[in-house]
């Protein structure tokens with residue numbers, strides 16, 4: 001299970017709580033497969049899921065990345081996911097599986113476009129993980145080396161993950 005702690009100002013918290021509880025009251029409660037009634041906590045968790053992922057059947061405008069490796073599956077932040085849930089999620093369009101080969105080497109992909117494709121971004125992010133210069137995890141950008149102006153192409157092994165400050169500093173030099 002993933003547990004989250006969130007901190008909001010009182011008014012925002014009250015608004016969010018009202019949205020969750022309204023959604024909960026609108027949903028018909030049924031016993032689960034073991035014949036057990038859900039707790040209020042269960043129902044609130046279902047309401048949050050429903051509110052955040054949109055109404056059932058509509059696919060939201062984002063994707064969930066699941067890494068599938070020989071030694072197990074994980075979310076992008078390393079949270080382990082058992083095989084069963086991954087198999088059940090496969091038909092969902094917003095779930096993407098990044099399959100790792102034996103050496104964990106990403107497959108190269110070339111594009112004439114300057115901005116990397118979502119697939120290329122995933123491969124570079126998986127390879128570099130953090131800014132390759134300072135190690136920070138946020139403000140990450142995809143830096144062309146050699147420069148796009150020279151190469152006129154976008155290829156995963158010619159992209160490096162750099163945070164915006166390091167990226168800017170490199171180009172200023």
Ligand SMILES: [Zn+2]
Nearest residue numbers: 131134163166
């Ligand atoms: Zn950096």
